[in-house]
Amino acid sequence: MRGAVMLFAAGFGTRMGALTADRPKPLIEVAGRPLLDHALDIARGVAPGRIVANAHYRAEQVAAHLAGTEVRVSHEAEAILDTGGGLRAALPQLDADPVFTLNTDAVWAGPNPLRMLAEAWDPARMEALLLCVPPARARSHAGAGDFAIAPDGRATRGPGAVFTGAQITAAGPVAAVPERVFSLNRVWDGMIARGTLHALLYPGHWCDVGRPEGIAAAEAMLTEGGGVRT
Numbered sequence: 001m002r003g004a005v006m007l008f009a010a011g012f013g014t015r016m017g018a019l020t021a022d023r024p025k026p027l028i029e030v031a032g033r034p035l036l037d038h039a040l041d042i043a044r045g046v047a048p049g050r051i052v053a054n055a056h057y058r059a060e061q062v063a064a065h066l067a068g069t070e071v072r073v074s075h076e077a078e079a080i081l082d083t084g085g086g087l088r089a090a091l092p093q094l095d096a097d098p099v100f101t102l103n104t105d106a107v108w109a110g111p112n113p114l115r116m117l118a119e120a121w122d123p124a125r126m127e128a129l130l131l132c133v134p135p136a137r138a139r140s141h142a143g144a145g146d147f148a149i150a151p152d153g154r155a156t157r158g159p160g161a162v163f164t165g166a167q168i169t170a171a172g173p174v175a176a177v178p179e180r181v182f183s184l185n186r187v188w189d190g191m192i193a194r195g196t197l198h199a200l201l202y203p204g205h206w207c208d209v210g211r212p213e214g215i216a217a218a219e220a221m222l223t224e225g226g227g228v229r230t
Helices: 014-020 035-044 059-066 082-094 113-120 184-194 213-225
Strands: 004-008 050-055 072-075 099-103 106-111 128-133 147-149 155-157 162-169 197-201 205-208
Touching: 004 035, 004 082, 035 050, 035 059, 035 099, 035 106, 035 113, 050 059, 050 082, 059 072, 072 082, 082 099, 082 184, 099 113, 106 113, 106 162, 106 213, 113 128, 113 162, 113 197, 128 147, 128 184, 147 197, 155 184, 155 197, 184 197, 205 213
Parallel strands: 004 050, 004 099, 050 072, 128 197
Antiparallel strands: 099 162, 106 205, 128 162, 147 155
16 A cells, blocks of 8 residues: 555644754654654655655755655645644545554654554454553653543553654544544544444554654663664
């Protein structure tokens, strides 16, 4: 399955404090490279038909960083659209169904997360497949988890596994939401009700780089276990 990849890169990065005063969070460096480039390595590792990154805060810097590459930019000029609205706005550029989505504020160590999703994807049973990680393998991230995963892979709300920001999703349920600004949580809740939201556990390590302390944690993780085997 080739698909297309949506990279979420539009957020304000307020939890990063002064580090995002003059640049967007995706351009903060971890191990000498911008977070956006770490995510691009993962996206390119599955040879997608297209890669699209959305941009809002300091959008001109994201666009300049991606200039000359194959990545298209979905500009959210007037207002930030949240994850669901951002993905829906980018669907014409992605031109694929299903699509991968990947947050850019995380670093991985282990197999390519998008390849894992592609290999496990079953459109006969799934409308979305989320990649999660046990809390013990989630670096720089607190909490008991976001989803419970049943033996058959169906996901429901509850503690148990941390959502990593990587998923594969059918485009239809996203396109069907009438509002312009909305979270993917709304889409997932509908899938939970239909029994079509599934989740998969990632066997490697994952680090949340949403706060300044996440940078050192991610760099230590990469030193210990290497990066993504693309």
